[in-house]
Amino acid sequence: MSDEGAAAVAAVGAVAERIEAERSHLTDLDSAIGDADHGGNMARGWAAAAEAVEDLEDPEPAAVVKTAGKTLLSEVGGASGPLFGGSLVFASTELEEGITAETAVAFAETYLEKVQDRGDARVGDKTMIDALVPAVHTFKKSVEVDDMTPVEALAKAVAAAERGVDFTVPIRASKGRASYLGWRSVGHQDPGATSTLYIMEELLDVATDNVDAPDELPDHAESPTIPDGEVTED
Amino acid sequence: MKKLINDPDDVVDEMLDGMVAAYPDQVRRLSDTNVLVRDDAPVDGKVGIVSGGGSGHEPTHAGYLGEGMLDGAAAGEVFSSPTADEFEALLEAADSGEGVLAVIKNYEGDVMNFETAGEMVEMEGTDVATVVVDDDVAVEDSLYTSGRRGVCGTILVHKAAGAKAAEGADLEEVQRVGQKVIDNVGTMGMALTSCVTPEKGEPTFDLPEDEIELGIGIHGEPGVERTDVMSADEITEELTESVLEDLDLDEGQEVMTIVNGMGGTPLMELFVVNRKLQEILGDHGLETWDAWVGDYMTSLDMDGCSITVCAVDEELKELLGAPAETPALTVK
Secondary structure: OOHHHHHHHHHHHHHHHHHHHOHHHHHHHHHHHOOOOHHHHHHHHHHHHHHHHHOOOOOOHHHHHHHHHHHHHHHOOOOHHHHHHHHHHHHHHHHOOOOOHHHHHHHHHHHHHHHHHHHOOOOOOOOOHHHHHHHHHHHHHHHHOOOOOHHHHHHHHHHHHHHHHHHHOOOOOOOOHHHHHHHHHOOOOOHHHHHHHHHHHHHHHHHHHHOOOHHHOOOOOOOOOOOOOOOOOO | OOOOOOOHHHHHHHHHHHHHHHOOOOEEEOOOOOEEEEOOOOOOOOOEEEEEEEEOOOOOOHHHEOEOOEOEEEEEEEOOOOOHHHHHHHHHHHOOOOOEEEEEEOOHHHHHHHHHHHHHHHHOOOOEEEEEEOOEOOOOOEOOEOOOOOOOHHHHHHHHHHHHHHOOOOHHHHHHHHHHHHHHEEEEEEEOOOOEOOOOOOEOOOOOOOEEEEOOOOOOOOOOEEEEOOOHHHHHHHHHHHHHHHHOOOOOOEEEEEEEEOEOOOHHHHHHHHHHHHHHHHHOOOEEEEEEEEOOOOOOOEOEEEEEEEEOOHHHHHHHOOOEEOOOOEEO
């Protein structure tokens, strides 16, 4: 198993634990403006995903992410399955060359694109998009413009997602089931944006554990994930 | 509430097994799924027609599997969309190489899971086209929907697209006639009582003995209006006028109608409604080409009905009148 593969498996496990811990909180959020199943559905889905990736022989990041996504698709009902799981399946192809700054940005962008295609929501509709858009844009800019390492950029992205979650509280829902409530949705935090933030926080945690410092990248002898001459030196 | 069930968690699984046992030479179940397909699926040289959605609307969806209608149907949990991998298995099983038309009712979960599955099988080389049915004239947005809900008009989409596919038409043509039905059909329903889901065991919503709800959905979602109990004729008039207003048909237009039971209403009452429906259509100068009465798209054990009107031309008459041989519907 490659180090990156192990990290990806650890990340799925960490998300599963976190979502389980937040299960009733997510359900409470969803009771206020939805149909009260987000906590249970997500917890069931991620628990199954964690089991599925544990069973992979010789996992590489793309395979781990794809397996997690497929499992979410089959375990999480309603719209959350395609949004969280389907987007992971399609974005996983971006990691086929391993996890580098470049592939991580491509992964984030494809994930966002899929959620947008599928859910047809925009910023301000009070959905997970309100957390994802600032997070992905911040991640991309931090890597490509500010020359940060992926882990530093991810920390920035998590902070942006957090602001996005806060932003969902005062606005009126115009997509998803909460939109049926109209003005009654105002004052409630969006459950999908919230679980998106939890997932990102766990990714940051695992990434931090797995990369000590940018100049001490893990040894990639067994997988040509970083083409020669492309390693950025800070 | 008393129900003929075992464990509510097993109800869909047990229903599907029972259905296969009832029609062993017409349908089979794909192993490890809640997908039923025509016994001879995929049919060589024919575009596949598939549908699916939550359970609790029987005979929809699998009741329409067979010659001249559907090749496969996915069953979700009660009132919940099937998952994307169920839809994926369904699309794969129905593809003979000519592509598959997915008939989707306009509910967020159904649409998203079907679309996701469609993209996945397209990566594997299956052509998928979709039509989204939104025939419910009652409400624009609802608990499960952006836009209008898909209800009983879906059966006519299955019928027309299924007949076109049976003729050997290509995917684009099959999709076109499915969409043509959607463009010409309208439905509105009402409830005398709430439905009771197996899991909850009590009414989904509270409807007092002296009230009815107009514009109700097929999942116990709210309608547009609560009123005092009315006579069958008054209710029929309310529903029919709403549908006709939405369709805006010219005098002399030929139509096909469905008086659909919601699951708990005796045929006797549905025929009473149909009598008045035909009278109203006559008053509007519309000509009924065909009239169906029965349980086509139900909501568990809800008492109530829906009225569907579809404008038909020569092409649609030929397709809707073409032979079909399914557990729930036979057209000779």
